[in-house]
Amino acid sequence: MSVTETIPTADVIRSKVDAYLDALHSGSSATIAALYSDDAILEDPVGSESKVGREAIVRTTAHSRAPGRRPNC
Numbered sequence: 339m340s341v342t343e344t345i346p347t348a349d350v351i352r353s354k355v356d357a358y359l360d361a362l363h364s365g366s367s368a369t370i371a372a373l374y375s376d377d378a379i380l381e382d383p384v385g386s387e388s389k390v391g392r393e394a395i396v397r398t399t400a401h402s403r404a405p406g407r408r409p410n411c
């Protein structure tokens with residue numbers, strides 16, 4: 339967050355979380371990835387190799403949501 343940005347309100351944060359959960363439930367990797375910036379960095383699960391950029395996030399979420407795939411928890 340830059341010095342000129344303001345801290346988001348609780349309503350803004352809730353709307354972002356709701357959008358993320360809706361995207362997860364949609365089952366669409368592109369919908370999930372669209373919530374990230376073009377240069378986003380995703381580390382999921384924590385400690386794994388970072389995925390950089392929206393396209394990498396699409397590939398990662400598609401792989402993690404593949405039929406028969408179990409979460410790494």
